[in-house]
Amino acid sequence: MVKAMVRSSGVLVPSGGAVDLSGIGSTLTVDAPRSLRRLTQFRAAARAIVLYGVTLFAVVTVIFAIPRAMPGDPIAAREDPTDSLYVSDPAVRERMLAYYGLDKPLVVQYREYLGRIVKGDLGWSISRNMPVRELIGKHLPWTLMLMGTALALSSAISFLAGIGAAWRRGGARDRALVVAMTGARAMPEYAIAAVLVIIFAVLWPILPLYGSKTPFAEYASPLALVVDVARHLVLPAAALTLGLMGNKFLLVRNTTIGVLGEDYMVLARAKGLSDRRLKFHHAGRNALLPFLTVLGIQVGFAVGGSVFVESVFAYPGMGTLILRAVEQRDYPVLEGCFLTLATTVLIVNLLIELVYARLDPRIGSTS
Amino acid sequence: MTATIAPTVEPAQDETPAAAIPRRRRRPGIGWLGIFFLAVFVGMALFAPRLAGYRVTELAGEPLESPGPGHLLGTNLVGQDVASQIVYGARMSLFMAIVAGGLTVFVGALVGMIAGWAGGRTDAVLMRVVDLFLVIPSLPLLIVLGAYAGPSMTAIAVIVAATAWPPSARVIRSQVLSLRRRAHLQASVGFGARNTHVLRRHVMPEIGLIAAASFVGAAGRAVMMEAGLAFLGLGDPTRASWGRLMRDALDFDALFNTSAWQWWLLPPAVCITFFLLGLTFLGVALEQRINPRLARHATAHRRPR
Numbered sequence: 001m002v003k004a005m006v007r008s009s010g011v012l013v014p015s016g017g018a019v020d021l022s023g024i025g026s027t028l029t030v031d032a033p034r035s036l037r038r039l040t041q042f043r044a045a046a047r048a049i050v051l052y053g054v055t056l057f058a059v060v061t062v063i064f065a066i067p068r069a070m071p072g073d074p075i076a077a078r079e080d081p082t083d084s085l086y087v088s089d090p091a092v093r094e095r096m097l098a099y100y101g102l103d104k105p106l107v108v109q110y111r112e113y114l115g116r117i118v119k120g121d122l123g124w125s126i127s128r129n130m131p132v133r134e135l136i137g138k139h140l141p142w143t144l145m146l147m148g149t150a151l152a153l154s155s156a157i158s159f160l161a162g163i164g165a166a167w168r169r170g171g172a173r174d175r176a177l178v179v180a181m182t183g184a185r186a187m188p189e190y191a192i193a194a195v196l197v198i199i200f201a202v203l204w205p206i207l208p209l210y211g212s213k214t215p216f217a218e219y220a221s222p223l224a225l226v227v228d229v230a231r232h233l234v235l236p237a238a239a240l241t242l243g244l245m246g247n248k249f250l251l252v253r254n255t256t257i258g259v260l261g262e263d264y265m266v267l268a269r270a271k272g273l274s275d276r277r278l279k280f281h282h283a284g285r286n287a288l289l290p291f292l293t294v295l296g297i298q299v300g301f302a303v304g305g306s307v308f309v310e311s312v313f314a315y316p317g318m319g320t321l322i323l324r325a326v327e328q329r330d331y332p333v334l335e336g337c338f339l340t341l342a343t344t345v346l347i348v349n350l351l352i353e354l355v356y357a358r359l360d361p362r363i364g365s366t367s
Numbered sequence: 368m369t370a371t372i373a374p375t376v377e378p379a380q381d382e383t384p385a386a387a388i389p390r391r392r393r394r395p396g397i398g399w400l401g402i403f404f405l406a407v408f409v410g411m412a413l414f415a416p417r418l419a420g421y422r423v424t425e426l427a428g429e430p431l432e433s434p435g436p437g438h439l440l441g442t443n444l445v446g447q448d449v450a451s452q453i454v455y456g457a458r459m460s461l462f463m464a465i466v467a468g469g470l471t472v473f474v475g476a477l478v479g480m481i482a483g484w485a486g487g488r489t490d491a492v493l494m495r496v497v498d499l500f501l502v503i504p505s506l507p508l509l510i511v512l513g514a515y516a517g518p519s520m521t522a523i524a525v526i527v528a529a530t531a532w533p534p535s536a537r538v539i540r541s542q543v544l545s546l547r548r549r550a551h552l553q554a555s556v557g558f559g560a561r562n563t564h565v566l567r568r569h570v571m572p573e574i575g576l577i578a579a580a581s582f583v584g585a586a587g588r589a590v591m592m593e594a595g596l597a598f599l600g601l602g603d604p605t606r607a608s609w610g611r612l613m614r615d616a617l618d619f620d621a622l623f624n625t626s627a628w629q630w631w632l633l634p635p636a637v638c639i640t641f642f643l644l645g646l647t648f649l650g651v652a653l654e655q656r657i658n659p660r661l662a663r664h665a666t667a668h669r670r671p672r
Binding site: 051052054055058059062063066067070182183185186187188190191194195197198201202209230296297299301303304307308310311321322323326327331334335337338341345346349367 | 483498499501502504505506507508510511512514516527587591594595598599600601610614617623625628632633636639640644646648649651
């Protein structure tokens with residue numbers, strides 16, 4: 001008997017069984033009227049929006065709490081002329097004290113902090129002496145491009161390879177892929193990136209070593225600029241893609257293997273459908289929803305991986321910004337980066353959840 | 368909302384019955400390979416003072432000496448012995464694997480057992496917290512925490528565990544949920560056993576294998592995160608770490624103009640990869656023990672066409 005499941009924030013809960021109408025053990029599922037389906041989808045969407053809103057609020061609160069709860073004083077070193085982190089410019093010190101506002105009661109601090117965040121004010125960078133928001137605005141697009149490329153590429157490759165491997169499971173290619181993907185999953189992104197640099201930029205120098213553009217280059221045409229940027233993107237994107245591929249590949253492969261023996265697959269084959277149709281319309285489709293769930297989880301990993309990869313290639317995104325901020329212990333920048341990256345991940349996850357609600361035939365269907 | 372969840376019965380999905388699959392000769396599994404890799408690094412960590420010719424910070428030779436009899440992996444920019452740093456770096460990774468990995472599973476198991484056993488509202492609240500943690504990107508959070516917590520080894524282990532426990536909590540909760548319905552547990556409750564007794568006597572032994580698999584995974588993530596934080600400059604500066612070794616190498620501008628990358632950048636990258644491969648292989652083997660269906664899929668023969 002098939003049980004209808006409703007996905008509520010990542011947990012599968014049963015929502016009543018299908019009714020056995022024929023009395024011989026088969027189940028008959030009837031689609032709910034369109035309007036009802038719409039309504040349930042709308043409710044799922046509203047729920048997701050509230051959930052992610054609450055999560056964002058929690059992130060903001062955590063950022064507020066960390067400097068106040070951790071041992072040590074973030075300001076002491078800045079006011080000590082013998083310390084390497086000493087800030088000599090009194091105006092910058094002034095802004096820094098205002099950022100923390102530690103002389104006021106905690107509730108007032110929290111209220112002021114929330115007010116600033118709502119206005120989009122992320123504080124003042126101590127080391128660069130400029131608003132954190134401007135710094136992030138300059139760096140975020142590069143990270144988004146890198147992450148977007150890697151997520152799209154790794155999804156496409158792992159989906160196709162996963163179905164292919166499941167189709168001929170146990171074969172030489174399947175086994176090689178499983179071993180390679182398990183290995184890729186084990187390697188941290190910075191190690192992958194280092195190995196790629198060594199192979200494709202040092203031993204066989206066909207791609208640039210670092211950066212996002214050739215320094216001081218003057219471009220003859222906009223196309224030349226695009227080509228240059230794309231050439232610089234290849235290695236970082238490849239490193240991140242390799243890091244993100246393994247999980248998705250293994251998931252698609254195992255899900256697909258699970259359905260290959262199902263009766264409807266035998267029927268579809270008996271009908272004489274082409275292999276292509278069998279693979280993608282009948283078998284692969286089942287992997288789509290779990291795939292989306294994993295993709296959502298991976299967006300968070302992609303953020304971390306991107307930070308690592310960028311700091312190998314000195315790619316001018318958030319990772320490089322974070323790397324420099326760590327050196328200078330520039331806390332407002334680190335906190336701003338965390339907030340921005342967390343918001344990005346939450347937005348992408350929300351979108352994925354909405355797509356999920358639309359794709360999943362079980363949401364809003366009654367039996 | 369009731370917290371009972373129907374046990375999912377997996378339908379038999381292999382078209383060939385298990386008996387029909389010709390039995391292969393048993394090969395030493397992938398798990399043993401993993402244990403071998405790990406044993407090498409454990410040995411390295413245990414005998415670090417004997418294996419390493421120099422102390423980590425000692426200026427042992429000229430800057431950037433090539434590998435030779437005195438320095439097996441050459442020296443870095445200030446003349447420290449790279450091989451010694453690698454050997455001592457194994458200690459850092461092993462410490463993270465055991466302490467941070469163990470702490471992660473401890474917290475995860477505690478939360479998972481409470482959520483799964485208590486059910487109801489407790490379960491719902493705890494699982495919302497887990498969901499919340501799972502969508503927040505952990506590396507940027509770790510960076511902020513690490514920047515404030517300071518660079519001590521223990522502090523790093525604690526913050527890694529603090530951000531990494533939710534997946535193991537979820538796995539262990541679902542195991543506890545399936546245990547709840549077993550007759551001997553029901554009987555134990557019926558005889559008036561306290562919650563702590565049931566959890567300690569009946570639940571804990573049953574989640575051992577799952578917790579072990581969970582530990583292997585958590586240990587891998589912890590090793591990766593410590594090396595990553597050290598790579599970003601947030602590690603303990605007084606101790607050798609493979610991540611910091613890679614960072615130092617990459618910070619040297621002319622790294623790729625010389626051949627120094629061969630003995631300075633590559634060895635730590637290879638070490639961390641093989642350490643993590645060891646843990647992954649061990650994890651795969653454990654998962655196959657827990658869920659034999661996975662193993663059958665992995666080695667199933669080609670479908671007859």
